[in-house]
Amino acid sequence: MLIRLPWLFTRRRLLLALLLDCSLFVLLFTGWFQLRFGSWPSFFMPLTWLLEFWLLCSYVLGRYYDQEEQTSAVALKQLVRTLLTLLLSTAVYLAYLWLTAIGAAPTDSRSFLLPFLLALALGSGLVQFGLNILLRQRFTTNDCWVVQGSAGFRQRLERELAWGRQPVRLAEAAHPAERFVVEDFTLLHPEQQQHLLLRQAEGAAVVSTLGWCEQVLQRFPPNLLHTADLLRGEFVAPHGSLQKRLKRLGDVLVSGLLLALTAPLLLLAALLIRLEDRGPVFYGQVRSGLAGEPFQVWKLRSMRVDAEASGAQWSGRGDPRITRIGQLLRVTRLDELPQLWAVLRGQMSLIGPRPERPEIEVELERQIPHYRLRHLIRPGLSGWAQVNYPYGASLADSVNKLSYDLYYLRNFSFWLDLLILVKTIRLVFNAKGSIAQAQW
Secondary structure (H helix, E strand, O other): OOOOOHHHHOOHHHHHHHHHHHHHHHHHHHHHHHHHHOOOOOOOHHHHHHHHHHHHHHHHOOOOOOOOOOOHHHHHHHHHHHHHHHHHHHHHHHHHHHHHOOOOOHHHOHHHHHHHHHHHHHHHHHHHHHHHHHHHHHHHOOEEEEEEOOHHHHHHHHHHHHHHOOOEEEEOOOOOOOEEEEOOHHHOOHHHHHHHHHHHHOOOEEEEHHHHHHHHHOOOOHHHOOHHHHHOOOOOOOOOOHHHHHHHHHHHHHHHHHHHHHHHHHHHHHHHHHHHHOOOOEEEEEEEOHHHOEEEEEEEOOEOOOOOOOOOOOOOOOOOOEOHHHHHHHHHOHHHHHHHHHHHHOOOEEEOOOOOOHHHHHHHHHHOOOHHHHHHOOOEEEOHHHHHOOOOOOHHHHHHHHHHHHHHHHOOOHHHHHHHHHHHHHHHHOOOOOOOOOOO
8 A cells, every 4th residue: 555644744844843953963962972082973772762752852842843933932931841851851861771771881971961962952942943933934824725616615615724723825716826726627617627737737736625635634524525535445444454564563562561651550540539439440431443333441430420320421621520530630641541451452543533432423423424434444542633633522523523533544554653642642741632622
């Protein structure tokens, strides 16, 4: 199967920031080593771990995502993020050396390590600050797309842009833009077809609704999908592919490791739940899995024992049924940890559409087009919808989340799973996305 990576090309700014940080790290280390010891450094594994953790902390703490106006307050915020990244990276580096009992090297001395790390923090902060200034205009300039289609089609596109807050404008056919989105190529007049062919030959982008959603929205709103797109097999996950085998291998290894590492936290959380109201520690629900097959999922109980005495319902913002311990468990996502057992059993995956309750899905399938497509792939603990959309509890939220699930289904790959995993770590670290937000 051809691996699709459209999400990668929309993150050019992030890739540039990562590349600059890597280059600065190597240059500073090599230069300081040469000045300090008079020779060129050799490969050193702990240093590789330090670089990788530096980049991960920078992403999680948001050092690469500050496109605001460059004021003193923003500069101070970036400085704090850089210092936190420095402290976390240094702590993990020293812990790695201690746990692996690696003998002391010249680069571990305070006279070498501290000046290098301080220079890295200062240089990286200045580079990222300058990058924000230089590229703010380039990456926030409104893209303009000419719409070739009906008035209703343009209105639907505008609604999706308004909801997503993308810096994109839609223009009339006479606008001298370099991008065209076509509602239906078969309905174009011959003159329109020739005009678009000419513009395409000159370098303009001419895309279908499907291509526009992929490039601009990075999701597929169900009301913009044509049946023909579905019949072409555009949203069918491959069976028995290398990507799926890698995915399953990663599920088993990561979920097993997480269960082992978080066992003390699970025991502590279970004790606090029990002490708060003497109720059961775990809460089981039936969810829809692969091909719509029901399965039992277990979570640490975060609501009162009688929370659903009147039947199944979504949790909303400020839900009074959530206990005090449950609030903490939801913010930190600890209540989700028991679901790792379902991942080990193959009922779920680490990454995929979040499983919904069958009794709620009956109404969702009736009102949302193409809803059952999300059952073509194993559900997950986290997914493209969860890292891009705030926690929601309404029909409109379900429509928007489905649009992200469809994007994941079409672009499924091991690399997209890795991106979602890193973005999930960032969400958990910043305690975001676990509480229902106000409906748009």
